[in-house]
C-alpha cells in the first residue's frame with residue numbers, strides 16, 4: 001500500500017477494509033450527525049495568523065500536564081469496542097502511545113482488560129463509566145489503582161445512550177449477531193471476517209468478570225448498556241474524588257459553569273468534549289466552547305479537548321485557543337484498520353507531529369507557550385482575538401449565556 005499522508009487517506013483505507021457496519025459504528029455520530037459535522041466545520045473556521053521573518057528554526061512541541069512531560073500535545077481518546085476494528089487494537093494503540101510518550105486512555109468499554117494494558121503500556125490512563133451497579137464501579141476503581149493507573153478520567157456525558165442511526169439501520173448490536181444483511185458485507189471483507197473467526201468476537205474485557213454477579217444485567221451487552229452515567233451526580237463524583245488517590249479528570253464537559261464547579265470540587269482537570277458527536281446532536285463543538293471554558297477556569301487549570309481533530313494544524317488551533325492537550329478518537333481507529341494497530345498508530349503520531357511542527361514554524365512559535373500567544377481569528381473578520389487579552393473571539397462569545 002502506498003503512503004497514507006493524512007487522516008483522511010487513513011479513513012478512506014479503513015472504509016475499504018472494514019465491513020460497513022463496523023466502519024459506521026466507528027465513523028458515525030448521533031441523530032442527524034450535525035454535532036459530528038459541526039466539530040469539523042468549527043475547526044475549519046478558525047484561522048491562525050502566520051508570522052514572518054521570525055528565524056524560528058528550533059521548535060519544541062513538548063507539553064507539561066499534571067506534572068508529566070509529553071513529547072507532543074495530543075493523545076489517544078478512550079474507545080469502546082476498539083478490537084472490532086481488528087484483534088489487538090487496544091494493545092497496539094496503547095503501546096504506540098507509550099513509545100511516543102503520549103497519553104493513552106483505556107475505556108471501561110474496552111476489549112482488553114485494565115491489567116493487560118497497564119502492564120504492556122505503563123502510564124496509560126483509565127476512563128470510568130459510572131454505571132448502575134455500585135459494586136462494579138468500586139471494583140473497577142480498585143483494579144485500576146492496583147494495576148498502577150494514576151490518572152482516572154470519569155466520563156459524564158452519557159446520561160442516556162446516544163441514538164446512532166447508522167447502527168440502527170445496519171442492525172448493529174452487541175453481542176455481535178450477524179444478520180442476513182451483514183452476510184454480504186462479511187463476504188466482501190474476508191480478511192476481517194477470517195480474523196473474527198480466528199480470534200473470536202471482541203468482548204467487554206473489563207466487565208466480563210461481573211457478568212454473573214450483576215443483579216441488573218443478564219448478558220455482557222446489557223451490563224455494558226447499564227454503564228451509562230444516569231445516576232452520576234455531584235455527590236457521587238465527590239465520593240469518587242474522595243476514593244481515588246491519583247489525578248481525576250472529568251470528560252464530556254461543555255458548559256463553562258460545570259467546568260468551574262468541577263475544579264472547585266477537587267477535580268484536577270477537564271476534558272471539553274461532545275463525545276465525538278455521538279451523544280447530543282444539538283451540542284456545540286468543543287472547539288467553540290473551549291475559549292469560554294478557558295476564560296472561566298483561568299490560565300492554570302488543565303484543560304483537554306477532543307472532537308473532530310484531524311491534523312497537526314487542528315491541534316495548533318486548540319492550543320492557541322486555550323487547550324493544554326488534544327485527544328483523538330476515530331483517527332486512531334482509521335489508522336489501526338488501515339495499517340494494523342501499533343504500526344498505524346505510530347504512523348499517525350508521526351504524521352500529526354510533523355504537521356504540528358510545520359504549523360509552529362509558520363506561526364513563528366518555538367514552544368507551546370509561544371503558541372498560546374498566537375493570534376487567532378474566526379471566519380468572520382470581526383472575531384479576531386487580541387493576543388493581549390483573554391477575551392474569546394466575538395463569534396464564539398455570542399453562544400454564551
Ligand SMILES: Cc1cc2nc3c(=O)[nH]c(=O)nc-3n(C[C@H](O)[C@H](O)[C@H](O)COP(=O)(O)O)c2cc1C
Nearest residue numbers: 077078079080107155275276306307308328329330
Ligand atoms: C468507536 C468509538 C467509541 C468510543 N467509546 C468511548 C468510551 O468508551 N468512553 C468515552 O469516554 N468516550 C468514547 N468515545 C468518544 C471518544 O473518547 C472521543 O471523545 C471522541 O472520539 C473524539 O472525537 P473524534 O473521534 O472526532 O476524535 C468513543 C468514540 C468512538 C468513535
